[in-house]
Amino acid sequence: MSESTTTSTNHTEKATMDQRLSSFFTKLDRQLEFRSEKQEFKAKDLPVTYDLELPIPITQSGSTIKYRFKTDGSDIAFGAFVRRVKSKSQSSEVPPNPNPYNSTQMTEETELLPIDRVDSHVSPITGVINCPPPPCVVSLVFDNHYSWFSDKSLTYHAILVPPSEVVAKRAMSKRLSTIAANASVDVKEATARMGKSVRTAKTLEVEVEELEEELKRKREALERAKGEEEYLRDRVTFRERQMVGVKERLERIEKEIEEAEKREMEEEREEGGEGGKGGERVERGEI
Numbered sequence: 001m002s003e004s005t006t007t008s009t010n011h012t013e014k015a016t017m018d019q020r021l022s023s024f025f026t027k028l029d030r031q032l033e034f035r036s037e038k039q040e041f042k043a044k045d046l047p048v049t050y051d052l053e054l055p056i057p058i059t060q061s062g063s064t065i066k067y068r069f070k071t072d073g074s075d076i077a078f079g080a081f082v083r084r085v086k087s088k089s090q091s092s093e094v095p096p097n098p099n100p101y102n103s104t105q106m107t108e109e110t111e112l113l114p115i116d117r118v119d120s121h122v123s124p125i126t127g128v129i130n131c132p133p134p135p136c137v138v139s140l141v142f143d144n145h146y147s148w149f150s151d152k153s154l155t156y157h158a159i160l161v162p163p164s165e166v167v168a169k170r171a172m173s174k175r176l177s178t179i180a181a182n183a184s185v186d187v188k189e190a191t192a193r194m195g196k197s198v199r200t201a202k203t204l205e206v207e208v209e210e211l212e213e214e215l216k217r218k219r220e221a222l223e224r225a226k227g228e229e230e231y232l233r234d235r236v237t238f239r240e241r242q243m244v245g246v247k248e249r250l251e252r253i254e255k256e257i258e259e260a261e262k263r264e265m266e267e268e269r270e271e272g273g274e275g276g277k278g279g280e281r282v283e284r285g286e287i
Contacts, residue, residue, distance in 0.1 A: 031059060031135060032176075034168050039160040046154045048076065054140040054158060055083075058131045061171030062163030065129040065138060069156035071120040076152050077143035079115030080129055083107050084136040115143050133175070 041054060048071075056065060069078070085107055110132075118125050131138055144152050162168065 028179075032172050034162075034165055034172075035060065036162055036165070038162065040157070041160075042157040044155045045072070046156075048142055048144045048152045048154050050143075050145055050148050052142040052154065054142075054156070056138045056140070056158065056160055058082075058134045058136050058138055058160075060162050060168055061133050061175065062167040063131040063134075064161045064163075065131060065140075065158055066126075066161060067129070067140060067156065067158040068124050068126045069120060069142070069154060070124040071155075072153040074121050074147065074150060074152060075117050075119050076121075076154065077115050077117045077146065078113070078120070078125065079111070079141050079143070080113040080138060081109050081111045081141065082132050082136050082138050083109050112138065115141060117146075133171075 039056075041056060046052065112129060112132075113127075129138060140156075140158060142152075142154055142156075144150075163171070
């Protein structure tokens with residue numbers, strides 16, 4: 001990896017870390033804000049065929065929900081549960097503000113009040129719920145599935161009561177201490193793993209260098225083998241073509257030899273015939 005590439009990667013990692021820290025503290029500071037205002041949720045003569053869910057976001061520790069509701073016509077089933085966004089790490093990381101109706105977020109539910117039928121048509125039902133630690137959503141559930149063929153008219157009034165400032169600040173302090181303690185544990189675990197990773201990296205660096213040297217030798221051997229292959233391929237082609245040329249010339253020479261032998265034989269026969277006739281004339285002259 002070149003120096004410029006390494007520098008660019010380091011800048012990117014630093015920017016990513018800064019962004020993560022900025023997001024962490026932004027969410028944390030928002031959740032540590034103390035709000036003394038009460039929040040009210042109410043509706044009158046609301047028809048309920050199957051069920052109705054009233055979600056109440058909880059952002060401060062020590063909050064309580066006071067509720068009161070009644071129905072006209074008949075009873076209804078009532079209960080409450082808490083929905084919390086699942087987070088990979090809820091120790092030193094601050095989970096996002098939960099949106100229980102966002103299908104892209106994984107949520108887990110815990111029952112606070114079991115759903116049970118109540119005589120809300122006889123007299124108003126009241127109660128108080130001590131909210132679990134934030135961030136979460138407490139949902140009040142009005143269930144009419146058992147009597148869906150008969151609509152119920154529901155009137156409810158719920159108040160989210162924040163804790164006193166002292167209680168809220170103590171809860172914040174406790175939460176910050178927990179986050180700091182969990183972060184400290186995580187640092188120790190990560191440091192121990194990092195030491196092992198450093199040793200492994202050094203060992204692998206040596207092995208990689210050895211492999212690179214071996215690869216270099218193999219590449220050089222490969223180049224030599226390719227060069228020899230090319231030389232021998234040319235040599236074979238040269239010899240094959242040489243053999244073809246020599247064979248053609250050999251055949252031609254053999255044919256020329258054959259033709260020359262025929263000519264010599266004919267010449268010898270011709271010379272032999274003429275010599276025989278002259279001899280007879282000499283003999284006759286002598287007689």
